[in-house]
Amino acid sequence: MSVGEWTVHARLDVSYRVAEAPGLLAPGDRALARAARLEPGARRLVVVDQRVLELHGARLRAYFAARQAVPHLLALPGGERTKTVATLEQVVREADQVGLARRDPIVAVGGGVLTDLVGLAASLYRRGTPFVRVPTTLVGMVDAAVGAKTAVNAQGQKNRLGSYHPAADTLLDRSFLSTLSLRHIRNGMAEIVKMAVIDDAVLFDLLDADAEELVTGRLAGPAGREVMRRAITAMLAHLEPNLWEQDLRRAVDFGHTFGPAVEMAAQPGMLHGEAVALDMALCCAIAVDQGLLAEVDARRVLRLLHRTGLPVRHALGEPDFLWEALTESTRHRDGRQHVPLPAGIGKCVFADALTAADLRRAVRTLDRLVEAEGITR
Ligand SMILES: NC(=O)c1ccc[n+]([C@@H]2O[C@H](COP(=O)([O-])OP(=O)(O)OC[C@H]3O[C@@H](n4cnc5c(N)ncnc54)[C@H](O)[C@@H]3O)[C@@H](O)[C@H]2O)c1
Structure with a gap:
């Protein structure tokens, strides 16, 4: 029948x-x-x-x-x-x-x-x-x-x-x-830095030229308008073709692989953008190790984050914890890592085969870069 x-x-x-x-x-x-x-x-x-x-x-x-x-x-x-x-x-x-x-x-x-x-x-x-x-x-x-x-x-x-x-x-x-408090301004700046690193080298230069003034001036002037316009334009260009996230390889997830676990574990007290900044710093180190990002560019990103008043290193950022965080993000991405990494400033590629050893090496690389920049907190 x-x-x-x-x-x-x-x-x-x-x-x-x-x-x-x-x-x-x-x-x-x-x-x-x-x-x-x-x-x-x-x-x-x-x-x-x-x-x-x-x-x-x-x-x-x-x-x-x-x-x-x-x-x-x-x-x-x-x-x-x-x-x-x-x-x-x-x-x-x-x-x-x-x-x-x-x-x-x-x-x-x-x-x-x-x-x-x-x-x-x-x-x-x-x-x-x-x-x-x-x-x-x-x-x-x-x-x-x-x-x-x-x-x-x-x-x-x-x-x-x-x-x-x-x-x-x-x-x-x-x-x-x-x-708005300056801490919350910095929090939002993390998402702007994210768009600059993965999509818009011109935006990165604008941030680099004016980081401290943008924060303390709360993006009030023409430079703030330009920065926000570019960040929103880039964000919407990424969201529009994938609004329902059918494609789980999302460049806008840069900063959001290890970040969510760090943010949850550090509650109360850590803001979303602060966790995003920590994740971006680590991913720059991974990208250096993978030969995707020149060390000089990774240091520029770390320096920009630091000048913006965002953290680049945290006690939770140890290899075992980071591996757990990556495992959870992989579940969220339907079993694939899809880790967005900068391939130079303004471009993004995805890593799908990172190992625990890669993370151990990246933590060492990050420590070295942070030290080279003289960043102490
Ligand atoms: N839907 C998405 O795609 C998406 C993307 C990023 C973040 N988020 C979510 O956004 C949330 C974080 O947003 P947030 O950082 O705006 O936090 P929030 O909404 O808690 O606001 C932060 C603080 O600022 C205060 N505040 C708000 N406007 C103010 C103003 N003009 N002047 C003075 N104080 C003001 C609020 O009372 C609060 O204490 C998270 O829950 C995150 O998951 C969602």
């Missing part, structure tokens, strides 16, 4: 917009009003980082008032402890209370924690509700809020539950960075 079988093919066409929006909360500015459809009487769920609400809340409220729209504010603390299923349910409860209609966008204003969390809530609420991202940290502006990924942490694992659900609009206003 024959059995019935049906195959369904459907396509999902995705497009979304990431746009600079200087003066986003100026009463006359239209970018947010357009993205969030703020008509008179419109009620909008606005999930906002608590600290951002303290610092910028008056302007946010005035912006809505100028349009006779009503913000239903849910303030949540930044930081990883907010990225939970329980907080996700809190967002859902608030969405119910506001009585959101099917196409009413939720507005997320905050760092990567907030936009990841709200993105997941939006993707689950009624199986998909639109949302608008207003990133207020450098990590958000150049990384977390420009891609498609959403997540919360679960089962003691980072980003264990998530989805691909980009916001229709992401609005970037660098002026939010004026109130």
